[in-house]
Amino acid sequence: MNGLDILVGGKSPKGQSGSQVSISGRQILIVDDFSDMRIAVRRMLRDLGEENADMAGNGKDAIDKIQHNSYDIVLCDYNLGDGKDGHQILEEAHHMGFIKPSCIFIMITAETSRHHVLGAIECQPDDYIAKPFTKELLQHRLVKAVKKKDALMDIYEAMFAKRFADAIKIAEHKLASKSRYTLDIAKLLGSFYLRTEQYDQALAFFQKILNQNYMPWAKFGLGQAYYYLGKYADAIVLFDELTDECEYFMEAYDWSAKCNLALDKKIEAQERLAMAAKISPKTISRQCELGELAKENGELDIAGSAYRAAIQFGAHSCFKSSKEYLGMNDVLLERGDTLKALSNLKEARDQLKEDPADLLQVVTATVDVHAGKGGTVEANKFLEQAEKIYQENTDAIPDEASLKLAATALKLDDVKFGTAIVNNLAESNHDDEALLNKLKAVVSDTGHADELSEIISKSTETLRALNKKGIQLAESGKLKESLELLEAASEKAPNSKAFNLNTALACIMLMKQDGANDQLLFKARHYLDRVTKMGKADKRHAELSKMLEALKK
Amino acid sequence: MASDLSKTHFEAAMALTVHDVKNSLALFLDRVEALQVHDEVAGNKYADFKYEIKRINNNLVRLLALYKVGAENFALQDDFHYIDDFLAEIGAEYSAVLRDKNIELIIDCPDDLNCKMDRGLVYGVLDNAINNAARYTQSKIMLKALEKDGFLILSVQDDGAGYPEQMLKENQQQENCNTDIDISNSTTGLGIFFSHIVAGLHQSNGKTGSIHMANQGDLGGSCFSIHLPSEDASHIEF
Numbered sequence: 001m002n003g004l005d006i007l008v009g010g011k012s013p014k015g016q017s018g019s020q021v022s023i024s025g026r027q028i029l030i031v032d033d034f035s036d037m038r039i040a041v042r043r044m045l046r047d048l049g050e051e052n053a054d055m056a057g058n059g060k061d062a063i064d065k066i067q068h069n070s071y072d073i074v075l076c077d078y079n080l081g082d083g084k085d086g087h088q089i090l091e092e093a094h095h096m097g098f099i100k101p102s103c104i105f106i107m108i109t110a111e112t113s114r115h116h117v118l119g120a121i122e123c124q125p126d127d128y129i130a131k132p133f134t135k136e137l138l139q140h141r142l143v144k145a146v147k148k149k150d151a152l153m154d155i156y157e158a159m160f161a162k163r164f165a166d167a168i169k170i171a172e173h174k175l176a177s178k179s180r181y182t183l184d185i186a187k188l189l190g191s192f193y194l195r196t197e198q199y200d201q202a203l204a205f206f207q208k209i210l211n212q213n214y215m216p217w218a219k220f221g222l223g224q225a226y227y228y229l230g231k232y233a234d235a236i237v238l239f240d241e242l243t244d245e246c247e248y249f250m251e252a253y254d255w256s257a258k259c260n261l262a263l264d265k266k267i268e269a270q271e272r273l274a275m276a277a278k279i280s281p282k283t284i285s286r287q288c289e290l291g292e293l294a295k296e297n298g299e300l301d302i303a304g305s306a307y308r309a310a311i312q313f314g315a316h317s318c319f320k321s322s323k324e325y326l327g328m329n330d331v332l333l334e335r336g337d338t339l340k341a342l343s344n345l346k347e348a349r350d351q352l353k354e355d356p357a358d359l360l361q362v363v364t365a366t367v368d369v370h371a372g373k374g375g376t377v378e379a380n381k382f383l384e385q386a387e388k389i390y391q392e393n394t395d396a397i398p399d400e401a402s403l404k405l406a407a408t409a410l411k412l413d414d415v416k417f418g419t420a421i422v423n424n425l426a427e428s429n430h431d432d433e434a435l436l437n438k439l440k441a442v443v444s445d446t447g448h449a450d451e452l453s454e455i456i457s458k459s460t461e462t463l464r465a466l467n468k469k470g471i472q473l474a475e476s477g478k479l480k481e482s483l484e485l486l487e488a489a490s491e492k493a494p495n496s497k498a499f500n501l502n503t504a505l506a507c508i509m510l511m512k513q514d515g516a517n518d519q520l521l522f523k524a525r526h527y528l529d530r531v532t533k534m535g536k537a538d539k540r541h542a543e544l545s546k547m548l549e550a551l552k553k
Numbered sequence: 554m555a556s557d558l559s560k561t562h563f564e565a566a567m568a569l570t571v572h573d574v575k576n577s578l579a580l581f582l583d584r585v586e587a588l589q590v591h592d593e594v595a596g597n598k599y600a601d602f603k604y605e606i607k608r609i610n611n612n613l614v615r616l617l618a619l620y621k622v623g624a625e626n627f628a629l630q631d632d633f634h635y636i637d638d639f640l641a642e643i644g645a646e647y648s649a650v651l652r653d654k655n656i657e658l659i660i661d662c663p664d665d666l667n668c669k670m671d672r673g674l675v676y677g678v679l680d681n682a683i684n685n686a687a688r689y690t691q692s693k694i695m696l697k698a699l700e701k702d703g704f705l706i707l708s709v710q711d712d713g714a715g716y717p718e719q720m721l722k723e724n725q726q727q728e729n730c731n732t733d734i735d736i737s738n739s740t741t742g743l744g745i746f747f748s749h750i751v752a753g754l755h756q757s758n759g760k761t762g763s764i765h766m767a768n769q770g771d772l773g774g775s776c777f778s779i780h781l782p783s784e785d786a787s788h789i790e791f
Contacts, residue, residue, distance in 0.1 A: 034576065036580050036583075037576065037579060037580065039583075040579065040580060042585070043583060043587060047590065079572070110571070110572040110575050110576075121688055130673075131575045131576065131578075131579045132576075132578045132579030132581075132582050132606070132610060133576055133579070134586075134603075134646055134649075136645040136646055136648075137642065137646050139645065140641065140642045140645040140646075141642075144638065159581060175791050180635055180665075182786065182787070182789075183633055183786055183789075186789075186791055189791075205791070207790070208791065209789060209791070212789050212790065213669075213784065213786075215632075225615070244678060246628040246630075247628070248628075302592075328754075441791055470694065505718035508601050515565075532570065
């Protein structure tokens with residue numbers, strides 16, 4: 001067999017030059033839940049001269065392998081039984097930064113028609129191959145994908161490094177001369193305009209394309225530009241047209257719902273989500289969103305069945321969360337069915353025992369349900385469990401969950417525990433007025449309003465002063481002292497966005513002054529990552545990340 | 554049939570069945586290929602297997618597509634495609650099978666020709682035509698592409714004896730009278746029916762695709778062609 005000749009040629013220059021061996025040594029991963037199929041694909045690859053193929057039988061295994069190996073090619077079946085689907089794997093692997101720009105990701109599907117999710121532009125497979133396929137077809141597609149990757153490599157590199165300004169420059173330059181990849185480049189460029197918030201530019205770009213030829217992706221892009229420019233009604237028209245034209249255009253339903261929500265049309269938004277959920281019921285986040293909306297709209301039956309679907313499909317996947325169980329809990333309580341509510345929460349505790357943040361929220365809800373029906377003993381038993389989870393995992397608990405737990409503990413008159421939570425929350429969020437207001441509201445409902453308010457203001461003031469001092473030190477050029485102080489404060493209030501970001505900034509400023517070094521690079525990354533993990537990454541976080549990347553060069 | 558068994562149920566059942574059969578076919582194809590690799594005196598005895606597997610698969614795909622068109626649950630998945638690449642891919646897939654049958658596959662396509670079309674459906678049309686040609690050709694099959702008068706013309710030609718006059722006449726009548734095509738008599742009829750549907754779904758700027766059958770093609774035998782309204786991506790300005 002002659003191997004994927006062109007793949008050898010397509011390799012980066014540091015590949016084994018000189019020795020033109022027939023095996024090009026590409027690292028390949030085959031993902032399929034069907035073991036015979038994995039072996040069949042591996043045999044094909046061997047026939048094509050590719051010997052290095054790993055195999056994964058489910059989503060978790062696939063993500064694991066992708067994380068620990070730098071694959072050149074991933075061949076992934078779209079339908080993976082009850083677990084994740086191929087698109088979720090690609091998204092997750094991408095999200096975690098496990099996929100390198102040169103990696104070729106090919107989705108293997110059962111049908112030729114492409115009613116697949118589109119998702120973010122970075123999370124799109126390089127090609128789709130319909131089953132069954134011959135090795136000749138596989139070879140043809142791989143060669144084609146390699147050629148395209150090579151031709152657009154500089155764009156992908158900039159995109160993966162989130163250097164969108166560079167990506168735009170390269171794409172605009174490439175677009176000036178016609179090539180086989182002109183439309184691929186245009187699609188990327190349009191999404192970059194959106195990503196960099198150049199909405200007027202994006203609007204003009206997509207509109208110009210649509211004036212010349214109809215392409216669904218351009219219409220979708222135009223709809224997004226309208227949304228960001230606040231033209232919700234115009235956007236809705238486009239998204240609804242897209243779903244009329246192709247009922248499998250899942251994102252278009254989601255975007256239409258989003259636009260309707262922006263106009264406070266909750267019924268219409270619910271309808272769009274319901275249509276999408278009917279066609280693609282396995283997307284748990286959408287089912288939860290539908291449940292939430294239906295609940296708000298007073299449609300308990302619809303809410304209940306949405307949450308039920310989310311629970312059912314989430315049970316075997318890594319996408320399960322407390323959200324669907326808590327939503328179901330609300331529905332059941334509203335119907336007055338306390339017994340069912342308790343058994344739902346019991347199932348939730350079983351399902352979510354691995355994740356402290358989710359588990360804590362479910363346990364808190366359990367305390368509330370027991371307390372609500374007068375079961376003080378049971379309520380206190382679960383509150384104890386909640387306290388244990390909280391103490392052991394304080395850093396991993398989202399603020400909203402802590403707030404609820406604080407309210408629950410104070411209601412049951414566990415003042416010591418309640419106070420501890422309030423204090424932690426105040427320290428971590430001294431910079432977040434909105435959350436502090438919520439915290440004050442929680443406290444004011446209890447019998448200890450005055451003492452607790454006092455604690456809140458004391459904690460926030462102390463930390464604010466500390467933060468201010470750190471900034472002053474930095475401004476007066478005492479960067480090392482500033483970093484020391486901020487770092488200590490970050491450790492005291494590890495969930496404080498302000499401290500973590502300021503500590504990262506201090507590291508960056510110090511490196512700007514004295515030059516980059518590994519220790520500070522690592523430290524800055526650590527504090528930025530903390531903020532990402534808390535789900536609090538914002539514009540400032542993005543700016544700091546960019547500054548940090550620039551220092552690495 | 555209970556009214557609960559709605560169209561959606563049937564479609565779901567159909568899609569699942571197709572999915573399952575496709576998995577079986579993929580495995581079957583793999584086993585045949587494995588046997589062939591290890592069989593030094595394989596000759597062409599596996600060609601028929603592979604050929605039939607492809608036929609079953611393409612029939613299934615066609616059936617599903619026709620069902621969807623009939624159920625008005627169909628959206629043309631059209632996009633711009635480079636024709637040389639499209640034909641090269643078909644060539645890669647068929648040349649081995651055809652070689653085993655001692656048939657040479659020739660591809661004739663200008664560079665940079667591109668057109669908006671539903672690749673999967675047009676593939677189905679060409680597949681059907683190649684299968685027919687393979688049955689009646691002497692030694693060669695040609696896939697040819699060219700642009701003419703605002704249409705992309707994709708043809709499958711051979712050096713066989715050509716279509717029977719009766720068949721050409723019937724096809725001509727159907728085209729002229731725009732009558733429903735009779736699919737009851739043969740699978741050839743089904744293939745042609747499918748091709749007409751696919752061609753008709755391709756419309757642009759007031760032009761509609763069409764199917765043409767003739768004799769005395771470039772290779773002297775039959776010539777089956779699909780004409781698609783030509784839309785060229787390279788005219789788009791950004």
